Amino acid sequence: MNIGDAARASGVSAKMIRHYERIGLIRTSSRTQAGYRQYRERDVHLLRFIRRARDLGFSLDQIGQLLSLWDDPGRASADVKRLAEAHIADLDARIAALTEMRTTLETLARACHGDHRPDCPILQGLATPPPAS
Numbered sequence: 001m002n003i004g005d006a007a008r009a010s011g012v013s014a015k016m017i018r019h020y021e022r023i024g025l026i027r028t029s030s031r032t033q034a035g036y037r038q039y040r041e042r043d044v045h046l047l048r049f050i051r052r053a054r055d056l057g058f059s060l061d062q063i064g065q066l067l068s069l070w071d072d073p074g075r076a077s078a079d080v081k082r083l084a085e086a087h088i089a090d091l092d093a094r095i096a097a098l099t100e101m102r103t104t105l106e107t108l109a110r111a112c113h114g115d116h117r118p119d120c121p122i123l124q125g126l127a128t129p130p131p132a133s
Contacts, residue, residue, distance in 0.1 A: 002036055002038065003017055003018070006043060010044045012050065049070065057091060065083055
């Protein structure tokens with residue numbers, strides 16, 4: 001199948017497929033005599049794997065590690081779990097940071113009258129340095 005077919009079948013854009021090839025995340029596709037990329041069902045399966053991992057927020061480096069583990073029949077599931085748990089810890093940290101941002105913005109928005117007056121607690125809050133952690 002050509003790159004358009006592979007993109008439709010995998011849910012990964014042709015541009016991203018070319019990018020993944022360029023950075024070495026997937027192997028370079030075979031080419032027709034005319035130079036068009038050709039993909040097999042295995043390639044589409046691999047692209048779906050990458051798409052799912054991206055949907056779960058894994059970085060390209062992490063996906064590369066997951067792909068290496070996936071291709072290694074002698075892998076230890078503990079290695080895969082360790083990667084997933086590290087990603088979960090990173091997600092938890094980002095969730096905590098986002099929750100803190102949301103709480104701060106809610107507080108500032110509640111303090112703002114939102115009327116014709118020029119004073120604005122939101123702008124004042126943004127101009128104030130954050131408390132030391």
